[in-house]
Amino acid sequence: MLNRIVLHITLILSFFFVAQSISIASYPPGEEGALCLGCHGNKEMSLTFKNGEKLSLFVDDRSLMTSAHKNVSCSGCHKGFSLGDHSKRQFKNRRSLTVWASDACRQCHTFKKGIHLRMLGALREVVCVDCHGSHAIQPVKESGDACFGCHKYGLSIPFKDGSRHSLEIDEDALKDSVHNKLRCADCHFGFSSKEHPERDFKDKRNFTIITSETCRRCHFDKYTKTLESMHFNVLLKGNLKAPVCVDCHGAHGIKTGRTEKIESARRCKSCHEDIYQTYAMSVHGKSLISMHNQDVPVCSDCHRAHDISDPRMADFRNNIPQMCSNCHANEELMKKYGLSTAVLQSYLEDFHGVTVSYYKKQKNAIRHIAVCTDCHGIHDITRTKGPDASIVKANLVRRCRKCHPGASDNFPDTWISHYEPNFKRAPLVYTINLIYSIFIPFMIVGLVLQIILHIWRYAVNR
């Protein structure tokens, strides 16, 4: 009782004291506010919960002034509190106070539709003040912070098929991502605290595919490339397993594409497991995995990243020699490994190479002409020297027979490798070329001399 009298006296005294200052500052919270701040303007004031947690009861008058609720009196929200009635309540902890206090909001903000209504039902953990703040309440802008108010909790979205997908965002992952300067609404176009359209998705995959569409708003060049890709084609045909942007790049934790090459290969692996395993055993894959060699090609070097074309199409096939020569005709790169750069030219000079070169120009060719991969392997490219050489040759005769049925076992020998014919490797070819290289000039010089002599004699005779 004495306690209460002392409180009353203090309040009344402070009222007079504060009243003077309002006349200068014209306090927005009105008379009642001034009265409350008489005590709650004291920074020392605090409340101790049962669990020992402390909460400062200090209310900053400046934050109240800029608040959206600057015209609402203290008791407008803090129902049941007044100068005369300052009921004492016991709370388990700070959070339970927050949750209890948030109930007050619904006295005015009754939501009949929209995201808030849904959240009221779905959320136990998130309350109004988590997003909107308390005394310094602001109209919530589309800042990341506002979204995290809800999305750092275990929110989830229900799909029509009954499954749910977590909408909880890992804030740290977002901060590490290349998009850390972007605001949520930059990608989640049309979403804000005010506008938070409700959407119905069939299932999680549908949700992912549709959400991925947002990437094109900035990365239009990549998006148009994907339209020509094998993956998009498959997607169009109704295979929803076909990857969209986020399947390879991730969503919130999106990283730059220029990471270690192996990372890029691993992304493809998540769907193309068997091919990855074959690749891992190839001369390129082994070098990449065991030695972290960044010179070797990974999936995207041959198949491209966004405009991945169907490797079964003639266009892709006919471009393989150029594809391989991106590295294998590069002097500097091949010198490191002691490999010849003549491989492209020697192929192009050969019968198959000529055909493929013309097929590329003709655009109407349907025959599959042997290219690099037919002899050397596709994903299982092996060394042509050393212990693998015999395997290469054994595979070769099988490939030859696809176009040359009835080819004998020694038929692959007709290809005298990528080297200029020399006396040791191909004596017959070398000798024939040598003979003609002497015989043709000899013959031509002889004939031209005869002609000159003939004309000269004729002129002299005249």
Place this chain on the structure above:
Amino acid sequence: MIEIEKKNGEFIRRFHPLRIIEHQANAITFIVLVVTGISQKFHNSSWAEWIIMNLGGIDNARVIHRTTGLIFTVLTLQHILTGSYGVILKKWMPSMVINLKDFTDAIDNLKYYFGITDRPARCDRYDYKQKFEYWGVVIGGILMIFTGLTLWFPTKVFHLIPFLPGQIIPAAKAAHTNEAMLALLVIVIWHIYNSVFSPDVFPLDTAIFTGKISKERMIHEHPLEYERLTGEKLDDAHGEEGKEEHGPEEISSAP
């Protein structure tokens, strides 16, 4: 082939119409083979690309080349058969056979060109230059046929002759392409000179088109044959030399 008739006293029949047709057919197949073949050899150059693309692509160019090659093969075979038949059964004179005199003729002619002797070699129906060209075409043609067939049917070759080494295919390609180059150069330089630009025949040796040759040219270029056909003995070299100086002009003005 060797039946020669006199006409108007001025012209002597030199070629049977069938031989004229044969030459024209050979010339056409040769041109087609060169156009489709050389554009494959120099496949990187823009003119070759123009030719191949206008022929409807590399496959078409090859089909044309191979078909024409077959026609060439037939022409060569019929020539060998006709020649053999004529020489063996019909007692044609084997005038194309190379003999010792051709070598001495060549040396004599060189001497004449250098001014060591004052008259050229006296030749029979075909002089050594013509024989050289003829056998070049026949032997080169057979080589082209065999290497060409090898490249056309690369797997069959190993069935026919199993012990052949693999490099027979690139070797056939090397021989085919080099021999073609040689043939083209000989035709362009030697044959075109001798039948078009040579002062003896300029502007054109019409013998292969009309089948006839002027008496003057006959006496000048094939005196031995002329003597054999007519039975008359030609004058000594000096008399002929005098004629020769007017010869070409008369021919060029002749119809």
